[in-house]
Amino acid sequence: MSSILYSPLHELGPSLRDLIFSPFLSGPLLLAVTQAPDTVRHIVRHIVLNIARTLPSLLHTPPPSFSLSTATTVLRAIFALSIIRRLNQALNSVAANSWHLTASKGWDWPNEIAVVTGGSSGIGKLIVEKLVALGLRVAVLDIQDLPKSMEKDARIHFFRCDVTSSESVAEAADAIRREVGHPSILINNAGITSPMAILKMPESYLRKIFAVNSLSHWFTVQQFLPHMIELNKGHVVTVASIASFVALPTAADYSATKAAALAFHESLTSELKHCYQAPNVLTTVVHPNFVRTPLIEEWSDHLEKSGVRMLTGEQVAEPIVAQIKSRRAGQLIIPRSATFISGIRGWPTWLQELIRDAVGRSSLKL
Structure with missing residues (x-):
């Protein structure tokens, strides 16, 4: 790999x-x-x-x-x-950026509010800390408690929320608007994975991973996007994966949810311009390779032994926050050396299959 x-x-x-x-x-x-x-x-x-x-x-x-x-x-x-x-x-x-040459205007970080799903651990936690350092107030949506290091920070607001439930997201959104204000930044970061062959995948987990990694994006955007459209100002960040482009054996569920996240981002971008005439609501999609986080801690050592170079959470969180700070939309592929992989589906079929065969053999050795 x-x-x-x-x-x-x-x-x-x-x-x-x-x-x-x-x-x-x-x-x-x-x-x-x-x-x-x-x-x-x-x-x-x-x-x-x-x-x-x-x-x-x-x-x-x-x-x-x-x-x-x-x-x-x-x-x-x-x-x-x-x-x-x-x-x-x-x-x-x-x-x-809707063919705009300059960065989006009207941003004032101390007066901005960001929502981060899955912000209590991993990449999400690092994103929250960096946004707070930038001066923003941040609402964390998670089923896990905040780490103690974040509990006393007045700029961090925790809302226990099951992002797989539209009702839970709606309740949290109401609380955020009431207690903190209308968010101008939404980072859909929450995600899960559990490598498993298609024939061994239980229905219960299949429904859960699609709910966390894909459906939750609809629930959060439906709550927070209308105000951004009204102001024609905002930024929606979708955390997808390199798996959006390359499906791996024992990861059909994860790859499918991340491909869905990419499709969601692309449709959202188009709708903002053509359905809602809100081109200044920015959209960014992020495609990291394997990252050493609690999400894959169980398989991290096996991945590294197979030659996979694990990213750190810092290597992912830093460019995401830098993108927000730039006031510009975009696509981030991390590491940048993997950018070429985004075009794999346009390659000849024989070359795609050679790549998938190589990746498949490598991943099954884990």
Whole structure:
């Protein structure tokens, strides 16, 4: 699984990857190598060769023997890729924000209220803490009690709620509006999983996982979205998964619920623009890979032994809150090196099956 979702460049870290694939680095280097006086070209040649020698040690691969002409060809390729990458990122961002170039206006964090489902533990707890640090008031919907570290924070309000019940969500929503105010941010984070083959899946658990991972999104949005539409301001965050794109053996239930979460996000985005004329109500969908949280603690060690690189809750919560802070909508795939997997269903069938076979064999070894 890890060999598919992680490219070798993942070893470099996002900051170094962004630097290498920045046109503001490759462009001037390419210009210097091809147009500058011989003295400058000689200096740049050494810089490029040093970069070429450094990368193999970071990627654990043999060092290449680069001539200046080879280095120039590589720089041309990197520069072209970096331009395409930047253009693609810009178009993605603009498209996700109803073709607006600027960030949404009218946000004042100390006066904003967020609702986080499943906010008492795991990723949800980290999201709550980061939102509070940003100055927001946060309403936590969970069947678990708040951890003691959060109980005395005046900006955190706990509402015991079974998100699988529309009645329970409605009661909690009424209490939030009455005691805290109208939320402008909704983060549908609650989720469960229990790896099991299709033929062994009991109906009771099947109904439960669809209720928690999918149906709850309808219940919460039906309660909190109308006020956002009225103001044409808000942000709905849907926490899906890499499993939205790739279904694994013994995880048909989880993959199906996360694919449903993605479809929910896409329809919600379209409805906000075309049914309700509320394009400034932002929508973000999040697709993390395996995350070491209480949700999969029982299988974490097995996953890591099989070569899966587990994300930390921090690595997921941080970009979610950063996205909210940016006042822009979007799609987050975590880690970014797995972004290509989102297009798998457009690949030729034979290639899709090769990927699924590889992933399937790997996952069944757990």
